[in-house]
Amino acid sequence: MQGGFMESNYFRRLPVYLLLDCSGSMAGDPIIAVNEGLGIIYRLLMADPQALQTVYMSVICFSSRVDQYQLVGLDQFVPPQLTASGTTAMGEALRILTQSIEQDLVLNTPTQHGDYRPLVFLLTDGEPTDNYRDAIYRLQQLRGSRKPTIVALGCGSGVNTSMLHEVTSNVFLLRTVSPEAIKAFFKWISGSIAQTSRALGSNSEQTTMIAPTTIPGISYSPN
Numbered sequence: 001m002q003g004g005f006m007e008s009n010y011f012r013r014l015p016v017y018l019l020l021d022c023s024g025s026m027a028g029d030p031i032i033a034v035n036e037g038l039g040i041i042y043r044l045l046m047a048d049p050q051a052l053q054t055v056y057m058s059v060i061c062f063s064s065r066v067d068q069y070q071l072v073g074l075d076q077f078v079p080p081q082l083t084a085s086g087t088t089a090m091g092e093a094l095r096i097l098t099q100s101i102e103q104d105l106v107l108n109t110p111t112q113h114g115d116y117r118p119l120v121f122l123l124t125d126g127e128p129t130d131n132y133r134d135a136i137y138r139l140q141q142l143r144g145s146r147k148p149t150i151v152a153l154g155c156g157s158g159v160n161t162s163m164l165h166e167v168t169s170n171v172f173l174l175r176t177v178s179p180e181a182i183k184a185f186f187k188w189i190s191g192s193i194a195q196t197s198r199a200l201g202s203n204s205e206q207t208t209m210i211a212p213t214t215i216p217g218i219s220y221s222p223n
Contacts, residue, residue, distance in 0.1 A: 037186025091132030
Protein backbone atom coordinates (compact mmCIF):
# COMPACT_ATOMS: atom_id res chain seq x y z
CA MET A 1 0.00 0.00 0.00
CA GLN A 2 2.84 2.36 0.81
CA GLY A 3 4.18 2.09 -2.72
CA GLY A 4 1.01 3.63 -4.07
CA PHE A 5 1.85 7.07 -2.71
CA MET A 6 4.44 9.58 -3.85
CA GLU A 7 6.51 10.59 -0.86
CA SER A 8 6.37 14.26 -1.84
CA ASN A 9 2.57 14.58 -1.76
CA TYR A 10 1.22 11.98 0.69
CA PHE A 11 -1.54 13.38 2.88
CA ARG A 12 -1.36 11.96 6.39
CA ARG A 13 -4.40 10.04 7.57
CA LEU A 14 -5.94 9.58 11.02
CA PRO A 15 -7.08 5.91 11.05
CA VAL A 16 -10.11 5.17 13.24
CA TYR A 17 -11.23 1.61 14.01
CA LEU A 18 -14.59 0.79 15.62
CA LEU A 19 -14.71 -2.72 17.15
CA LEU A 20 -18.37 -3.47 17.80
CA ASP A 21 -19.88 -6.43 19.63
CA CYS A 22 -22.69 -7.93 17.50
CA SER A 23 -23.27 -11.08 19.57
CA GLY A 24 -26.75 -12.31 20.42
CA SER A 25 -26.90 -10.44 23.73
CA MET A 26 -26.75 -7.15 21.78
CA ALA A 27 -30.01 -7.96 19.94
CA GLY A 28 -32.91 -5.55 20.14
CA ASP A 29 -32.48 -2.00 21.42
CA PRO A 30 -28.68 -2.18 21.92
CA ILE A 31 -27.83 -3.06 18.29
CA ILE A 32 -30.40 -0.53 17.06
CA ALA A 33 -28.62 2.11 19.17
CA VAL A 34 -25.23 1.02 17.78
CA ASN A 35 -26.51 1.43 14.21
CA GLU A 36 -27.92 4.85 15.06
CA GLY A 37 -24.61 5.70 16.71
CA LEU A 38 -22.71 4.87 13.53
CA GLY A 39 -24.98 7.26 11.67
CA ILE A 40 -24.31 9.96 14.27
CA ILE A 41 -20.54 9.57 13.88
CA TYR A 42 -20.78 9.70 10.09
CA ARG A 43 -22.97 12.82 9.99
CA LEU A 44 -20.99 14.78 12.56
CA LEU A 45 -17.59 13.99 11.03
CA MET A 46 -18.79 14.67 7.49
CA ALA A 47 -19.72 18.16 8.69
CA ASP A 48 -16.20 18.79 10.03
CA PRO A 49 -13.83 19.96 7.24
CA GLN A 50 -10.64 18.86 9.02
CA ALA A 51 -12.05 15.42 9.84
CA LEU A 52 -13.25 15.05 6.27
CA GLN A 53 -9.68 15.61 5.10
CA THR A 54 -7.86 13.35 7.56
CA VAL A 55 -10.13 10.68 9.08
CA TYR A 56 -10.24 7.16 7.61
CA MET A 57 -12.63 4.69 9.21
CA SER A 58 -12.97 0.94 9.52
CA VAL A 59 -15.69 -1.04 11.32
CA ILE A 60 -14.84 -4.47 12.72
CA CYS A 61 -17.96 -6.26 13.98
CA PHE A 62 -17.68 -9.50 15.90
CA SER A 63 -20.15 -12.24 16.85
CA SER A 64 -19.56 -15.92 16.04
CA ARG A 65 -17.56 -14.58 13.09
CA VAL A 66 -15.71 -11.34 12.42
CA ASP A 67 -16.37 -8.99 9.51
CA GLN A 68 -14.24 -5.96 8.67
CA TYR A 69 -15.39 -3.01 6.62
CA GLN A 70 -12.09 -1.85 5.17
CA LEU A 71 -10.34 1.38 6.12
CA VAL A 72 -11.60 4.14 3.79
CA GLY A 73 -11.91 7.91 3.80
CA LEU A 74 -15.03 9.50 5.22
CA ASP A 75 -16.24 10.41 1.74
CA GLN A 76 -16.23 6.68 0.86
CA PHE A 77 -17.42 5.36 4.23
CA VAL A 78 -20.94 3.91 4.34
CA PRO A 79 -22.19 3.14 7.87
CA PRO A 80 -23.06 -0.58 7.80
CA GLN A 81 -26.36 -1.94 9.09
CA LEU A 82 -25.36 -4.39 11.80
CA THR A 83 -27.38 -7.29 13.18
CA ALA A 84 -26.84 -9.21 16.42
CA SER A 85 -26.56 -13.00 16.86
CA GLY A 86 -24.17 -15.72 17.98
CA THR A 87 -21.19 -15.70 20.32
CA THR A 88 -18.36 -13.21 20.97
CA ALA A 89 -15.20 -13.77 18.88
CA MET A 90 -13.46 -10.73 20.34
CA GLY A 91 -10.03 -12.35 20.18
CA GLU A 92 -10.35 -12.75 16.42
CA ALA A 93 -11.53 -9.14 16.15
CA LEU A 94 -8.39 -7.96 17.97
CA ARG A 95 -6.25 -10.13 15.68
CA ILE A 96 -7.84 -8.61 12.59
CA LEU A 97 -7.39 -5.11 14.07
CA THR A 98 -3.66 -5.71 14.55
CA GLN A 99 -3.33 -7.21 11.07
CA SER A 100 -5.11 -4.22 9.53
CA ILE A 101 -2.89 -1.73 11.36
CA GLU A 102 0.22 -3.61 10.24
CA GLN A 103 -0.90 -3.82 6.61
CA ASP A 104 -2.84 -0.62 5.98
CA LEU A 105 -0.89 2.13 7.72
CA VAL A 106 1.78 4.15 5.93
CA LEU A 107 4.84 4.41 8.18
CA ASN A 108 7.22 7.26 8.76
CA THR A 109 10.37 7.25 6.63
CA PRO A 110 13.42 9.54 6.60
CA THR A 111 11.79 11.50 3.75
CA GLN A 112 8.10 11.60 4.70
CA HIS A 113 5.66 11.53 7.56
CA GLY A 114 3.37 8.52 7.56
CA ASP A 115 -0.10 8.13 9.03
CA TYR A 116 -0.98 9.31 12.52
CA ARG A 117 -1.41 6.87 15.39
CA PRO A 118 -4.72 5.03 15.09
CA LEU A 119 -7.69 5.58 17.37
CA VAL A 120 -9.58 2.43 18.38
CA PHE A 121 -13.00 2.29 20.07
CA LEU A 122 -14.16 -1.08 21.43
CA LEU A 123 -17.76 -1.65 22.55
CA THR A 124 -18.89 -4.93 24.12
CA ASP A 125 -21.52 -6.23 26.53
CA GLY A 126 -19.77 -9.52 27.35
CA GLU A 127 -16.46 -11.32 27.22
CA PRO A 128 -14.59 -13.26 24.53
CA THR A 129 -15.77 -16.77 23.73
CA ASP A 130 -12.54 -17.46 21.81
CA ASN A 131 -8.83 -17.33 22.62
CA TYR A 132 -7.88 -13.68 23.02
CA ARG A 133 -4.56 -13.57 24.89
CA ASP A 134 -2.36 -14.13 21.83
CA ALA A 135 -4.27 -11.39 20.01
CA ILE A 136 -3.78 -8.96 22.91
CA TYR A 137 -0.06 -9.79 22.99
CA ARG A 138 0.31 -9.04 19.27
CA LEU A 139 -1.65 -5.81 19.66
CA GLN A 140 0.61 -4.72 22.51
CA GLN A 141 3.71 -5.32 20.39
CA LEU A 142 2.76 -2.52 18.00
CA ARG A 143 5.19 0.37 18.32
CA GLY A 144 5.67 3.94 17.18
CA SER A 145 3.01 5.35 14.87
CA ARG A 146 1.34 1.93 14.71
CA LYS A 147 0.62 1.88 18.45
CA PRO A 148 -3.08 2.72 18.79
CA THR A 149 -4.88 4.76 21.40
CA ILE A 150 -7.68 2.45 22.56
CA VAL A 151 -10.90 3.31 24.42
CA ALA A 152 -13.19 0.48 25.59
CA LEU A 153 -16.80 0.70 26.71
CA GLY A 154 -18.25 -2.24 28.61
CA CYS A 155 -22.06 -2.35 28.64
CA GLY A 156 -24.09 -4.13 31.30
CA SER A 157 -23.32 -6.63 34.04
CA GLY A 158 -21.85 -9.38 31.84
CA VAL A 159 -18.68 -7.50 30.89
CA ASN A 160 -15.28 -8.97 31.74
CA THR A 161 -13.73 -5.74 33.02
CA SER A 162 -10.37 -7.29 33.85
CA MET A 163 -10.07 -8.52 30.25
CA LEU A 164 -10.79 -5.02 28.92
CA HIS A 165 -8.02 -3.69 31.16
CA GLU A 166 -5.66 -6.14 29.46
CA VAL A 167 -6.47 -4.36 26.20
CA THR A 168 -6.33 -0.75 27.42
CA SER A 169 -6.23 1.44 30.52
CA ASN A 170 -9.01 3.58 29.02
CA VAL A 171 -11.98 1.49 30.18
CA PHE A 172 -15.46 2.92 30.75
CA LEU A 173 -18.53 1.12 32.05
CA LEU A 174 -22.21 1.53 31.28
CA ARG A 175 -23.84 -0.40 34.11
CA THR A 176 -27.43 -0.02 32.90
CA VAL A 177 -27.62 -0.44 29.14
CA SER A 178 -29.86 2.13 27.51
CA PRO A 179 -30.08 3.21 23.86
CA GLU A 180 -29.71 6.84 24.91
CA ALA A 181 -26.41 6.22 26.71
CA ILE A 182 -25.02 4.11 23.83
CA LYS A 183 -25.87 6.84 21.33
CA ALA A 184 -24.38 9.47 23.66
CA PHE A 185 -21.15 7.49 23.76
CA PHE A 186 -21.04 7.41 19.95
CA LYS A 187 -21.61 11.16 19.91
CA TRP A 188 -18.67 11.54 22.30
CA ILE A 189 -16.57 9.32 20.01
CA SER A 190 -17.28 11.63 17.06
CA GLY A 191 -16.32 14.67 19.13
CA SER A 192 -13.08 13.00 20.25
CA ILE A 193 -12.19 12.07 16.67
CA ALA A 194 -12.92 15.60 15.43
CA GLN A 195 -10.95 17.15 18.29
CA THR A 196 -7.97 14.89 17.61
CA SER A 197 -8.15 15.67 13.90
CA ARG A 198 -8.09 19.42 14.56
CA ALA A 199 -5.17 19.05 16.97
CA LEU A 200 -3.21 17.10 14.37
CA GLY A 201 -4.06 19.79 11.83
CA SER A 202 -2.23 22.20 14.13
CA ASN A 203 0.91 20.02 13.84
CA SER A 204 0.32 18.23 17.13
CA GLU A 205 1.46 14.60 17.35
CA GLN A 206 -0.77 13.86 20.33
CA THR A 207 -3.79 11.59 20.03
CA THR A 208 -5.01 12.04 23.58
CA MET A 209 -8.62 11.50 24.50
CA ILE A 210 -10.87 13.34 26.93
CA ALA A 211 -12.68 11.09 29.40
CA PRO A 212 -16.45 11.05 28.74
CA THR A 213 -17.30 12.19 32.24
CA THR A 214 -20.30 14.18 30.98
CA ILE A 215 -22.22 11.15 29.72
CA PRO A 216 -24.90 10.13 32.23
CA GLY A 217 -24.57 6.55 33.39
CA ILE A 218 -21.03 5.99 32.05
CA SER A 219 -18.17 5.82 34.54
CA TYR A 220 -14.41 5.44 34.27
CA SER A 221 -13.05 2.07 35.41
CA PRO A 222 -9.58 2.37 37.00
CA ASN A 223 -7.16 -0.55 36.91
